[in-house]
Amino acid sequence: MAQALPTNVEAFFDADDIIVSKTDLKGRITYANKIFCDIAGYREAELVGQPHSIIRHPDMPRAVFKLLWDTILDGREIFAYVKNLAKNGNFYWVHAHVTPTFDASRTIVGFHSNRRVPERRVLNDAIIPLYAEVLRAEKAQVNGKDALAAGTKALADFVGSKKVSYDELVFSL
Numbered sequence: 631m632a633q634a635l636p637t638n639v640e641a642f643f644d645a646d647d648i649i650v651s652k653t654d655l656k657g658r659i660t661y662a663n664k665i666f667c668d669i670a671g672y673r674e675a676e677l678v679g680q681p682h683s684i685i686r687h688p689d690m691p692r693a694v695f696k697l698l699w700d701t702i703l704d705g706r707e708i709f710a711y712v713k714n715l716a717k718n719g720n721f722y723w724v725h726a727h728v729t730p731t732f733d734a735s736r737t738i739v740g741f742h743s744n745r746r747v748p749e750r751r752v753l754n755d756a757i758i759p760l761y762a763e764v765l766r767a768e769k770a771q772v773n774g775k776d777a778l779a780a781g782t783k784a785l786a787d788f789v790g791s792k793k794v795s796y797d798e799l800v801f802s803l
């Protein structure tokens with residue numbers, strides 16, 4: 631299941647498509663719909679059991695995923711813009727809504743993500759420059775722990791400068 635190196639080619643999906651996946655508590659994929667498989671370029675059997683980071687793009691800051699995990703492990707939902715990597719190296723942007731799945735006793739038993747086409751204006755005006763800045767802050771550090779701290783600070787500084795949370799920011803853009 632070798633993955634190609636990232637290309638600069640963007641892939642697109644339709645405005646009425648929803649890319650769906652479900653994971654277990656560790657973020658291993660338990661389900662991916664056909665639209666997910668089509669845009670990412672994998673068969674479902676290649677995805678199930680794999681960590682969701684199988685489609686992680688190197689342009690994505692670590693701090694965004696930390697925020698995502700901190701939020702959903704706390705039992706809350708999050709909306710996030712994510713640049714993903716297809717098997718052939720192409721990339722595609724999504725606007726993801728990630729939620730915990732609860733059992734009858736309110737225990738988290740897994741996670742669910744629905745993704746739609748992102749708004750291009752929001753990507754170009756806010757998200758792409760923001761993520762580039764956060765990634766730059768992370769790459770300026772030599773070890774992973776410092777990189778995550780620097781990225782988280784850069785993300786918080788940006789959000790703070792707008793006086794809103796990341797979630798509110800994403801909603802208000």
Ligand SMILES: Cc1cc2nc3c(=O)[nH]c(=O)nc-3n(C[C@H](O)[C@H](O)[C@H](O)COP(=O)(O)O)c2cc1C
Nearest residue numbers: 653657682683685686687695712714728741742743
């Ligand atoms: C339901 C769910 C959906 C996710 N969707 C994506 C995704 O589309 N792309 C992605 O790179 N990471 C996604 N993640 C986050 C990954 O689990 C992982 O944290 C991320 O790819 C960063 O990889 P790393 O933690 O190994 O650095 C998702 C996690 C969950 C729980």
